[in-house]
Amino acid sequence: MITSQRMAAVDRNAEALGVPRKQLMESSGNAVARAVRRSADPGARVAIVAGRGNNGGDALVAARFLDDYDVAVHLLGRPETIATGIARENWEALRAAEYDARAVTDSADLDLGDPDVVVDAMLGTGVTGALREPEATAASAINDADATVVAVDVPSGVDADTGEAAGIAVDADRVVTFHDRKPGLDAVDAAVTVADIGIPEAAELFTGPGDLLALGRPDRSHKGDFGEVLVVGGGPYTGAPALAAQAALRAGADLVRVACPASVAREIQGYSESLILRPYDGERLSPAHVGELLTLASAHDVTVLGPGLGSDEETLAAVRDFLDAYEETAVVDADALEIVPTVDTDATLLCTPHQGELRKMGGETDEDWRTRADLVADFAADLGHVLLVKGAYDVIADGGDRRVNRTGNPGMTVGGTGDVLAGAAGALACVLPPFEAAAVAAYANGRAGDAAVEENGYGLVATDLIDRLPAALWGDDE
Ligand SMILES: NC(=O)C1=CN([C@@H]2O[C@H](COP(=O)(O)OP(=O)(O)OC[C@H]3O[C@@H](n4cnc5c(N)ncnc54)[C@H](O)[C@@H]3O)[C@@H](O)[C@H]2O)[C@@H](O)CC1
Ligand SMILES: [K+]
Numbered sequence: 001m002i003t004s005q006r007m008a009a010v011d012r013n014a015e016a017l018g019v020p021r022k023q024l025m026e027s028s029g030n031a032v033a034r035a036v037r038r039s040a041d042p043g044a045r046v047a048i049v050a051g052r053g054n055n056g057g058d059a060l061v062a063a064r065f066l067d068d069y070d071v072a073v074h075l076l077g078r079p080e081t082i083a084t085g086i087a088r089e090n091w092e093a094l095r096a097a098e099y100d101a102r103a104v105t106d107s108a109d110l111d112l113g114d115p116d117v118v119v120d121a122m123l124g125t126g127v128t129g130a131l132r133e134p135e136a137t138a139a140s141a142i143n144d145a146d147a148t149v150v151a152v153d154v155p156s157g158v159d160a161d162t163g164e165a166a167g168i169a170v171d172a173d174r175v176v177t178f179h180d181r182k183p184g185l186d187a188v189d190a191a192v193t194v195a196d197i198g199i200p201e202a203a204e205l206f207t208g209p210g211d212l213l214a215l216g217r218p219d220r221s222h223k224g225d226f227g228e229v230l231v232v233g234g235g236p237y238t239g240a241p242a243l244a245a246q247a248a249l250r251a252g253a254d255l256v257r258v259a260c261p262a263s264v265a266r267e268i269q270g271y272s273e274s275l276i277l278r279p280y281d282g283e284r285l286s287p288a289h290v291g292e293l294l295t296l297a298s299a300h301d302v303t304v305l306g307p308g309l310g311s312d313e314e315t316l317a318a319v320r321d322f323l324d325a326y327e328e329t330a331v332v333d334a335d336a337l338e339i340v341p342t343v344d345t346d347a348t349l350l351c352t353p354h355q356g357e358l359r360k361m362g363g364e365t366d367e368d369w370r371t372r373a374d375l376v377a378d379f380a381a382d383l384g385h386v387l388l389v390k391g392a393y394d395v396i397a398d399g400g401d402r403r404v405n406r407t408g409n410p411g412m413t414v415g416g417t418g419d420v421l422a423g424a425a426g427a428l429a430c431v432l433p434p435f436e437a438a439a440v441a442a443y444a445n446g447r448a449g450d451a452a453v454e455e456n457g458y459g460l461v462a463t464d465l466i467d468r469l470p471a472a473l474w475g476d477d478e
Contacts, residue, residue: 002180004125004160005214010179012210013203022086024197025054028178029061029090031195032119032152035176039148040116042068047115047147049138051122051156052077057087058152058178059121063099073101074110076122076134107134107141115147120170124153125160125182130167139168151175151190154182163187207396207405207443212473214436215252215428226252227430230300231423232293232322233307233334234260234268235284235315240308240334240419242271243462247423248304249274250469251444253430256423257300259293261285286314290321297322302329304426306336307419323347329429333422337361341383349385350434352422358389369393369404377402388425388438390418396442398435405439407446411453416462421445424469440473447472 002010015021036046046069050056056075063071073094075082082088094101104110112118120142122135131139139157142149149172154160157169163184172190178197185192203210229248233241241258248256257276260268265279278296280289297303305322309315319336320343327346332339337357340349355365363379366372373395380387381399389395394405424445428437448468452460 001183007125009210009213010199010203012213013208014199016208017200017202025057025086026061027197028058030065031176032058032062033065035150035174035193036066036117039150044116045070046117047112048073048119049122050075052081053083053126054087055124055152056121057090059119060090060094063094073099075103076138078105079103107137110138110141112141112145115145118142118145118147118149120149120156120172121152122156131157136168139170143171148173153177154184155188158184158188160184205404207403207439211439211443214432226254227301228255229253229302229304229426230297231258231304233309234264235308236310237308238264238267239416242268243416243419244304244307244423245275246272246466247420248427250466251424251427253427259296284312284315285309285318287318287321290318293322294325301430302426304331304422306333307422309335311335329434331422331426348434350425350429350438351385352388352425354390373402373404386434386438388442394442396438401435403439405442405446407443408449409453411458411460412449414460417465420462420465444469444472
């Protein structure tokens with residue numbers, strides 16, 4: 001199963017791996033032609049009804065693989081309104097090759113003839129809302145035709161993720177869907193074929209520019225859009241919570257507060273004026289502070305628990321008490337991690353151990369990343385939380401899904417890069433599910449580190465990453 005959003009990400013990742021979209025469209029079109037061959041013999045009359053997006057594009061390709069059929073292509077809309085270059089190029093190829101291909105602007109002019117097969121390529125995963133004209137009238141004409149209806153990817157009008165139709169939808173006999181089943185097809189009464197279109201498995205397994213698409217538009221700048229992060233850290237160390245807090249801000253959080261011991265508040269404030277501190281008395285986190293921390297945490301979307309806390313036994317006791325009672329989303333890092341395997345919490349946790357911390361949590365690791373991915377996936381399943389295990393290849397797992405991040409470089413073993421990652425994950429977990437937030441955080445943190453090394457060579461320090469997070473998250477320049 002793959003959702004439309006994830007399909008778009010995988011599509012973009014495939015392109016970044018060197019498999020261009022037009023090549024995917026060629027493979028899709030080929031699969032559509034094979035489905036027509038399964039539906040009727042050569043010489044049969046085939047009416048292709050193509051929309052203006054890539055769903056239509058797939059069928060414009062299919063026409064070229066059906067020369068031994070009597071094919072007529074009906075493009076719904078003027079050719080200049082075709083939404084993508086790759087679909088337009090396929091339209092122009094049909095015209096140049098003098099196929100029977102016409103543009104229909106008024107659906108009243110749509111005449112399917114008396115086809116044996118209709119290819120429904122009006123809309124696929126790009127459908128929004130009820131079918132508008134001319135697609136709505138065209139859908140009725142297709143449903144009224146006495147023909148075998150082959151739908152491309154999903155029947156037009158059906159939501160690929162839910163299977164629901166906001167209005168009229170094409171009633172298909174067959175569906176040729178690409179790469180993996182779309183969840184909505186379970187609700188469709190048709191013979192479904194999943195066509196392999198040559199998307200490399202790496203496009204799903206490895207993070208890539210496609211994973212950033214989940215973040216939506218880079219221009220969503222108005223306040224309160226991302227979320228509020230509480231960093232609970234500081235004590236023996238003061239740099240860690242400051243790095244995590246600044247990273248959360250640069251990764252998009254609208255407000256970040258740092259709950260820290262009063263004894264180090266001034267030092268933490270010294271790192272950056274933009275930090276809002278909520279000091280508690282004493283020199284380290286202790287169980288006495290947990291009540292006020294829970295109240296403070298309830299006013300935030302995500303808590304980042306751990307940077308610089310230290311591993312004093314009363315601090316770890318306080319971490320346990322906090323996680324026992326906390327029920328929202330928390331990124332857990334550094335010394336707080338060792339508590340996670342033995343605490344029974346209703347919170348959604350995104351744990352960010354390096355391999356030493358993973359072993360301390362009771363997990364196993366391995367130098368070979370494939371073996372490590374299996375071990376981490378198994379441990380995440382036992383743990384019941386999301387794991388982001390840092391390494392030359394970072395492994396993200398939640399017991400079901402797994403992903404591997406290849407960005408980053410040896411320069412990033414310098415202290416503090418883990419705090420930056422935890423802060424970035426905290427901000428992203430305000431707007432993405434924890435597994436996606438972990439994958440995007442790992443990808444962006446590594447990209448920021450690569451950019452820093454590219455500009456300054458090695459000798460990277462953690463603060464070099466912070467300023468580069470926005471470009472790493474929003475700049476899709478692969
Ligand atoms: N990896 C992938 O994602 C691949 C996707 N491919 C195809 O690309 C399709 C997605 O293409 P697009 O993203 O261009 O989207 P679609 O082609 O599904 O639909 C987009 C077009 O439909 C119009 N539209 C949207 N809602 C409408 C409504 N309610 N009434 C009338 N018109 C409406 C939009 O204005 C746009 O022109 C997939 O379904 C699949 O067929 C394939 O080319 C192969 C690879
Ligand atoms: K369709």
